[in-house]
Structure formats: structure tokens, C-alpha cells
Amino acid sequence: MQQTKSVEIGTGAFVLLGFAALFFLTTQTSNLQSFDDGYYDVTAHFDNIGGLKVRSPVSMAGVRIGRVQSIEFDRERFDAVVVLRIDARYDQIPDDSDASILTAGLLGSQYVGLQPGGSDLYLESGSELEFTQSAIVLENLIGRFLVNAGGSD
Amino acid sequence: MIRDLAETFGGFVRTFGASQLFFARLLAESPRVLLRPSLVSKQVYNAGALSLVLIMVCGFFVGAVIGLQSYSNLARFGAEDQVGPFSALALMKELGPVITALLFAGRAGTALASEIGLMRVTDQLSAMEMMAIDPVVRVAVPRFLGGAFSLPLLVAIFTSVGILGAYVVGVPLMGLDSGAFWSEMKQGVAQADVWEGIIKSIVFGIATSLIAVWEGYNCQPTAEGVGRATTRTVVISAVVVLIFDFMITAIAIT
Numbered sequence: 468m469q470q471t472k473s474v475e476i477g478t479g480a481f482v483l484l485g486f487a488a489l490f491f492l493t494t495q496t497s498n499l500q501s502f503d504d505g506y507y508d509v510t511a512h513f514d515n516i517g518g519l520k521v522r523s524p525v526s527m528a529g530v531r532i533g534r535v536q537s538i539e540f541d542r543e544r545f546d547a548v549v550v551l552r553i554d555a556r557y558d559q560i561p562d563d564s565d566a567s568i569l570t571a572g573l574l575g576s577q578y579v580g581l582q583p584g585g586s587d588l589y590l591e592s593g594s595e596l597e598f599t600q601s602a603i604v605l606e607n608l609i610g611r612f613l614v615n616a617g618g619s620d
Numbered sequence: 621m622i623r624d625l626a627e628t629f630g631g632f633v634r635t636f637g638a639s640q641l642f643f644a645r646l647l648a649e650s651p652r653v654l655l656r657p658s659l660v661s662k663q664v665y666n667a668g669a670l671s672l673v674l675i676m677v678c679g680f681f682v683g684a685v686i687g688l689q690s691y692s693n694l695a696r697f698g699a700e701d702q703v704g705p706f707s708a709l710a711l712m713k714e715l716g717p718v719i720t721a722l723l724f725a726g727r728a729g730t731a732l733a734s735e736i737g738l739m740r741v742t743d744q745l746s747a748m749e750m751m752a753i754d755p756v757v758r759v760a761v762p763r764f765l766g767g768a769f770s771l772p773l774l775v776a777i778f779t780s781v782g783i784l785g786a787y788v789v790g791v792p793l794m795g796l797d798s799g800a801f802w803s804e805m806k807q808g809v810a811q812a813d814v815w816e817g818i819i820k821s822i823v824f825g826i827a828t829s830l831i832a833v834w835e836g837y838n839c840q841p842t843a844e845g846v847g848r849a850t851t852r853t854v855v856i857s858a859v860v861v862l863i864f865d866f867m868i869t870a871i872a873i874t
Contacts, residue, residue, distance in 0.1 A: 474665050481669035485773025488780040489818070495802075496708050496783065497809040524807070 505555030507592035508536060511566045511579075516547045517602025518577045519568055525551045527581040532557045535579060551579060553590070561586040565598035577602060639834045645756060646764050646830070653761040663766025667728040667829075671774060674727055675720060679778035682719060683785025686710050690786075691794050700794070704801040705808025707786035712809070712817040716779035718865050721824035724771055725857035729832035732763050733853040736836030737846035745837075760833050767829030768822075775821035816872045823864055828857045 513519075516538060525533040533553035541548045553560070563584030570577050584598075653659060690706045736759060739745050745755040783805075790796045832853045839849035 474662065477669040478661050478665040481672055481770075482664065482773065484672070485668070485770075485776055488773070488776035491780050492712065492776055492814050492817075493811070496712070496805055497811050497814055522807075522810075 506533065506552050507555060507558070507590075509551050509553065509590050509592070509594050509596060511549050511551060511596040511599050512541065512544060513547045513549060513566075513568060513599050513601050515601040515604060516549060516577075517568055517570075517604055519549065519579070519602065520576075523576065524578045525553060525581065526578055527557070527560070527583070532581075549579070551596075558589060558591075560590045562588045562590050562594055563598065564590070564596060565600065566596045567600035568602035570603075638838075639830070642834055642837070643830050646761050646833070649754075649757050649761045650765060653757060653765060659758075659762040660765045660769070663762050664770050665766075666731065667724075667763075667767045668770030668774060671724060671727045671770070672777070674723060675774050675778050676781050678719065678723060679716075679781035680785040680788075682715055682778075683707060683711060683782030683787075684789045686715070686782070687786030687789035687794075691790060691796075700796055701800045701804050702808070703786065703790045703794075703796060704805035707790075708783055708805045708809050709813060711779045711782040711786070712813055713820075713869070714865070716775050716782060717817055717820035717824055718861060720775045720778045720821070721771065721828055721861045722858055724767075724774060724824075725828045725832070725854050725861070728767060728770070729828050729853045729857055730850040732767065732829070732832040733836035733839070733849045734846055736760070736763065736833060737839040737849045740837070740839055741841045741843070741846060743841075756837075760837055764829045764833045767832065768825040771825030771828065772818065772821040775817065775824075779817065812872075816868070820865065820868050823868060824861050827860050827864060831857050831860065 519535060519538065521535055521538055523535045524531045525535065533551055536550040536552040538550075539548045540546075551566070560581065561584040563586040565582045565584065567580050567582070568577055569580045581596075590596075686707045687703055690703050690710075691700060694700055694702050694706065736745075739755075739759065745759065748755045748758060787798075787801060791798045791801055835849040835853045835856070839845045
């Protein structure tokens with residue numbers, strides 16, 4: 468009887484621990500729940516998104532305030548529509564803020580940086596960022612530099 | 621000599637086919653056995669709970685060494701913050717499932733194989749047949765199910781403890797920021813990565829348990845036969861686990 472009891476306790480403890488570990492792995496180590504306390508989506512059109520990816524960070528003054536939710540191609544305007552999912556805590560961002568695609572470090576990954584504007588109205592779910600600046604594509608930059616260098620002679 | 625080779629190859633194909641039929645039989649009998657959960661829970665205790673300490677100690681040190689190695693190499697590029705996601709991804713996708721499966725084959729698989737093998741040697745399996753008890757249902761299926769159920773849980777525990785090991789090395793010892801460790805990990809790990817590890821652990825659980833039960837059930841009824849069955853359990857499990865690991869990774873990446 469005593470032995471059955473210890474077997475039962477051992478089995479129960481093992482299974483509970485196993486499921487606790489599974490729960491930890493699925494919720495705590497990946498970003499499933501990083502915005503579970505509310506968010507809102509805003510859209511922005513970019514001429515060129517460079518290497519921006521879904522789940523890239525959206526930051527303001529270097530602080531991460533959200534992430535890129537989706538990237539689609541706009542078939543009428545021939546540009547990219549990026550949906551930014553912003554944490555609901557940051558609900559006082561002026562609606563004339565401008566969004567630019569920046570690079571973290573020289574070879575780092577790309578992110579969306581927001582520069583606050585001066586409007587009294589704030590961004591809300593479904594609003595669109597009017598002022599955007601595309602990613603800097605290195606080839607274009609080098610190309611322009613070469614053309615300029617050639618022209619000055 | 622060519623005839624020898626042909627015979628060996630023919631024997632291999634035959635054994636492989638027989639083991640697959642055995643697997644089909646185990647699956648077919650599983651629902652009946654699940655109606656008597658006490659049979660399975662006893663095996664979950666044997667295969668899982670008794671391996672727990674081994675898995676946790678190994679997981680901690682594997683995680684710690686990954687933390688240490690990734691720290692010393694990433695620090696050269698000023699990317700120490702990436703220790704968290706690096707260790708978590710390495711543990712989740714590769715080291716957790718593979719090392720746990722190899723340890724499981726050594727700890728629980730050999731125990732299963734020698735236990736069933738000894739039953740074969742002492743004619744217990746035949747005795748059951750005489751009493752109209754199907755030894756596959758009474759002996760093989762509960763052990764198979766217990767093993768296949770335990771391994772995914774052991775992998776989850778190994779991986780979690782491993783991440784803790786990487787944290788212990790990274791944050792208190794090497795002086796990384798605790799917040800950066802966790803937030804970079806959440807940034808870098810996707811749900812798909814976690815699921816890849818879980819799918820691997822389920823496949824490895826089925827494979828290692830099947831191999832252990834098959835080897836034990838079909839061992840030569842001699843002392844030497846039991847010894848050979850336990851050795852083959854470990855060797856075949858290791859090879860099969862590594863092959864499956866490559867195949868699942870290839871599928872996940874493409």
C-alpha cells in the first residue's frame with residue numbers, strides 16, 4: 468500500500484511537472500502573449516520596405532512599442548501596406564507622426580521607427596500614418612553616389 | 621560473400637517489416653489498454669518519473685554549457701543579448717529532443733527491453749499465453765504507451781531546465797541583464813519553433829519506445845540474448861533518432 472502510494476505520487480508529480488514545462492515553453496518563451504492586455508492596429512504605406520519582416524519591432528525614441536503585424540502589396544498604389552500593431556498602453560501618439568524604416572546597427576535587422584508629430588489628435592485603431600519614409604536600399608545609395616561622383620568631374 | 625550480403629539485407633528487410641507489423645498491432649490494441657489506465661500509469665512511473673532526476677540534471681548542465689559557449693562567442697561581436705534566444709532555440713529545436721531521447725533510450729529503453737526480455741527467458745510470456753492472456757496486450761502495449769507518453773513530457777522538462785541553466789550562467793555569472801535575456805528570447809522564438817520541438821519529441825517517443833519493446837519482445841531466450849537486446853535498443857534508438865531528427869528538421873525548414 469505504501470509503495471503504491473509513492474508510485475502514485477511520483478507519477479502525478481512527473482506528469483504535472485511535464486505539463487507545467489510544456490506550458491512554460493509555449494507561453495513564456497515565445498511571443499504569443501506579449502500584447503494580451505490590448506493593442507490597436509494602424510496602417511502605413513511605404514514605397515520600399517527593404518528587409519522589414521512580420522514581427523519586426525516598432526519603436527519610438529528607441530523604446531519598443533509594438534510590432535509589425537502584416538505586410539501586403541497594394542495592387543492599386545504599387546507600394547507596400549504595413550500594419551503596425553501597437554500596445555494599447557501607448558495610446559497618445561499624435562496622428563501626424565511619421566514612420567520610417569530604419570536599421571539597427573550596420574548589418575542589423577530592420578525596424579519601424581516612429582517620430583512624434585505635433586497634432587492634438589491621437590492615433591487610434593484603423594488610422595493611417597500619412598508621412599512615411601522608405602528603407603534605404605544600399606544598392607540605390609551606391610548607385611547615386613557613383614552618378615554624383617561621375618558628374619562632378 | 622555476395623550471398624551473405626543478400627541474406628543480411630533480406631534479413632534486415634524482414635525484421636523491419638515484422639517490426640512495422642508489430643507497431644501496427646500495438647496501435648490496434650492501444651484503445652483496449654487505455655480503458656485500464658492503471659496499467660499505463662505504472663509504466664509512466666517506470667519510464668518517466670524514474671528518469672526525471674537524470675533528465676533534470678543533464679538538462680541543467682547542457683543549458684549551462686550552451687549559455688557559456690554562446691556567451692563567449694557572441695561577446696566577440698557584442699551580441700551578448702542574443703544568449704537568451706540562441707540557447708532557447710538550440711535547446712528547443714535540437715538538443716532538448718535529441719539528448720533527451722538518447723538518455724531515455726539508455727535509461728528507460730534498456731530497462732524496458734531487459735524486463736520484457738527476461739520475461740521471455742523465464743517463459744512468463746508463454747505462461748500468459750497458456751492462461752489465454754495476450755502478452756502483447758498485457759506486457760508490450762502498456763510499456764509502449766507509457767514510454768511514448770513520457771518522452772514528450774521529459775523533453776519539455778529538459779528544455780525548461782536547460783533554459784534555466786542558460787539563465788543561471790548568463791545572468792548571475794556573466795552579468796547579462798535579466799530583462800534583456802527574457803525579452804530577447806520572446807522576440808526571437810516563434811510558436812513554430814516550440815511546436816517543432818514538441819513534434820520531434822512525440823516522434824522520438826514513439827520510435828524509442830517501439831524499438832525497446834520490440835527488441836525485448838523478440839530477444840533470444842538466453843542470458844546473452846537479453847544482453848544483446850538491451851545493446852541493440854540503445855544503438856538502434858540512437859541511429860533512428862538522429863535520422864528522424866534530420867528528416868523533421870528538413871521538413872520544418874522547407
